[in-house]
Amino acid sequence: MTPVFLNESESAALVDDALALTAAREAFLATATGSTFPVVIGHSSSPHNRFTLKSGSAGDLVGVKVGSFWPGNTGLPRHSSTIVLLDPATGRLRAVVEAAAANAYRTAAADALAVDTLARNDSRTLTVIGTGHQALHEVRAVSRVRPIERVLVVGRRADAAREFAAEVTARTGLAADPADAQAGVSAADVLVTATTAREPLFDASWVRPGTHISAMGADGPGKQELPVALYERASLFCDLPDQSSTIGEFQHTSAVPVALGSVLAGTAAGRTSDEDVTVFDSSGFALQDLTLAAALLHRSRGDVQ
């Protein structure tokens, strides 16, 4: 079998939110039976240029995502992603998928899946903390699964928040305004954090009953977006409990989060009332990348989804 290679422009042309959400659902359901292996964090000869290896297997998927973060890149994205799939029958190379653009859809799809599973059905106000490239993907993906009418944007710099709000409206048609952290958090039905923060972005007391919070940023030791005080009155969910408690948001608490896959599979409870505060922490896992790559390959062959 000849390996298949999808390059960056091919995968970027194939990906969309619907494909990414289907792949995310498959990945989260597979967490119960699939395997993920220890995450490697490496670097190039310039130690600030970092890569991560996330590997796993589930069903007929087995492989690794090589994610890279070159902070000094100018004129091209700082993040890249390459997914390598092995043939489950022989162990030989099955496919290589460059997926820098698709990776942003994959991450936002995990958020959308969590919102679709955990947020109140009548969620209309979405607040996003963070004004980067990923934040726009989060807004678009979340607004596909809930009747979002208004977006509030919280940024460290007022001008960045203003510009981002204008971009949200231009790209999605949604009303969007900058807000300070307290106003944004206290108005949110759904609150998404998409930053590289290393300390809490808001005060736990600002969160209203019924709010759903998706914390997308923490994926390494020392990273933190949420205030620990929030956990006393919230239901905690994540992608992979072990990983979330090590390199994700829940490294800062001894509380044990519930796997979102268990909620999807019906073996654990999700939201139990309109007053619950639900928190989902995404640290990212290989099965998301493997199902994404498989879905892109499937679509590239013109197969009916």
Added chain:
Amino acid sequence: MTPVFLNESESAALVDDALALTAAREAFLATATGSTFPVVIGHSSSPHNRFTLKSGSAGDLVGVKVGSFWPGNTGLPRHSSTIVLLDPATGRLRAVVEAAAANAYRTAAADALAVDTLARNDSRTLTVIGTGHQALHEVRAVSRVRPIERVLVVGRRADAAREFAAEVTARTGLAADPADAQAGVSAADVLVTATTAREPLFDASWVRPGTHISAMGADGPGKQELPVALYERASLFCDLPDQSSTIGEFQHTSAVPVALGSVLAGTAAGRTSDEDVTVFDSSGFALQDLTLAAALLHRSRGDVQ
């Protein structure tokens, strides 16, 4: 920059012992300044089908080797190898090299480099324990760096040893004969073990003064080819001391081996007399794969080496 893809038949046609030895020398010299990251051992949904991830960086090389071992393969190799190189300037995918055939040259080249660095110049008898695919590569690579006149083959099964000896003669023109373990070990100037053993293959008292031993097999917890008693009177060398003491041959001793790269660089002593017994343990490291892939890419472009 468009990524380059070298498939299995292309890399198999490009590789030879000279290319692999040059790449190995570069890799071992780079161990002093380069970085290697934790090795991941994963598996497919069938847990006996395993893969390893070995990643590292040195100079302008950064990437990962995905090695796979599917023990049930029939009619095709059980081992496969895919090397992924990132662009050191941008972190984007630079190249993918399928390297199942080339991987055997890469492993044998580490052995040849160790023999060339540590064995007596007048080494004429080579004994190999193991009759598998890799063992033939070892005989060929070692006989290129020392004036080997006779090969002795030790195998668990007499018929396999006989067949392998005949194949050695057919492929290399060298005189080759089967031998039992004691006769083979006690006659060796260079002794190579290339097995998947989990206990010592011979008695330490059989080893003559002046012998060089390369242990190629141990690359995981519980694996062992050499008798620990040997270490009392031998000088110990390896590729990566930390790794060799964890998953290599020296996991079974508290003695600290010397990095072969330090000997090559002139910062550590190698053999000091014709009476020394020298032992080299190969557990394999990513820089070997990265330099191999770079050399194959170099040759594929037709560049003058």
